[in-house]
Amino acid sequence: MSWRSSIQTVVQTLYPTSCLLCGTTVEGTSGLCGKCWLHSPFIAGLTCNSCGTPLPGQSLEDETCDDCLTTPRPWSAARACLVYEQNARRLIWDLKYSDRAEIATAAGGWLHAALRPILPENPIIMPIPLHWTRLLKRKYNQSALLSKALSDVGKFEHQPELLKRIKRTPSLVGLDYEERQSCLKGAMRMSPTKAKIAKGRNIVLVDDVMTTGATLAAATEACLTQDVGSVSAVFLARTSKND
Numbered sequence: 508m509s510w511r512s513s514i515q516t517v518v519q520t521l522y523p524t525s526c527l528l529c530g531t532t533v534e535g536t537s538g539l540c541g542k543c544w545l546h547s548p549f550i551a552g553l554t555c556n557s558c559g560t561p562l563p564g565q566s567l568e569d570e571t572c573d574d575c576l577t578t579p580r581p582w583s584a585a586r587a588c589l590v591y592e593q594n595a596r597r598l599i600w601d602l603k604y605s606d607r608a609e610i611a612t613a614a615g616g617w618l619h620a621a622l623r624p625i626l627p628e629n630p631i632i633m634p635i636p637l638h639w640t641r642l643l644k645r646k647y648n649q650s651a652l653l654s655k656a657l658s659d660v661g662k663f664e665h666q667p668e669l670l671k672r673i674k675r676t677p678s679l680v681g682l683d684y685e686e687r688q689s690c691l692k693g694a695m696r697m698s699p700t701k702a703k704i705a706k707g708r709n710i711v712l713v714d715d716v717m718t719t720g721a722t723l724a725a726a727t728e729a730c731l732t733q734d735v736g737s738v739s740a741v742f743l744a745r746t747s748k749n750d
């Protein structure tokens with residue numbers, strides 16, 4: 508076996524060989540069997556250009572949802588793979604709390620497909636960071652697993668250490684946009700020793716879920732202090748209006 512084919516084998520074995528949701532044997536890199544794929548709320552069709560939420564109808568223009576019209580976003584554009592409901596909730600819960608890193612490996616391809624319409628030139632991919640105390644408790648940052656998987660699929664530059672969470676924030680669950688925004692004030696910044704890497708470059712931030720967008724706004728603002736070219740984002744899931 509040549510070194511090329513042995514590397515190929517290693518890469519392939521990292522992809523889940525059984526469906527992430529039902530355990531049926533699956534082939535290829537999608538991670539889900541046909542039935543579970545159809546029953547998962549993947550986003551297709553028209554979406555808000557700013558946050559990736561699905562919109563009704565069709566349009567040839569960039570459209571913006573009501574939320575993004577009332578809360579202008581500091582980032583350029585964003586997309587999501589799934590609506591945060593049903594199977595998407597289950598996958599994200601398992602990725603975060605059940606040590607199921609293979610979910611991120613399969614999601615690399617989903618993120619790549621979702622990002623494609625807004626993919627900037629020569630991007631740097633970065634996860635939304637966790638504070639080190641939370642990282643110690645959780646052992647890994649699920650967003651960094653997702654950003655690594657996306658970078659592997661797209662062969663993009665991955666910089667998981669560039670953006671840092673320097674302030675510990677309480678759980679944001681149940682808080683509205685303004686409350687989250689005040690908790691997140693000054694919570695993130697670019698690493699002073701590495702920030703020059705990002706100068707003039709197009710940043711793509713990766714997170715598991717976008718809820719109000721306050722975390723993404725704080726991360727974007729931290730990037731924009733460093734004279735980057737642009738900031739866009741991609742998430743595994745976007746909460747629906749009723750969340």
Ligand SMILES: [Zn+2]
Pocket residue numbers: 526527528529530531539540541542543544
């Ligand atoms: Zn299945």
Ligand SMILES: [Zn+2]
Pocket residue numbers: 555556557558559560571572573574575
């Ligand atoms: Zn929107």
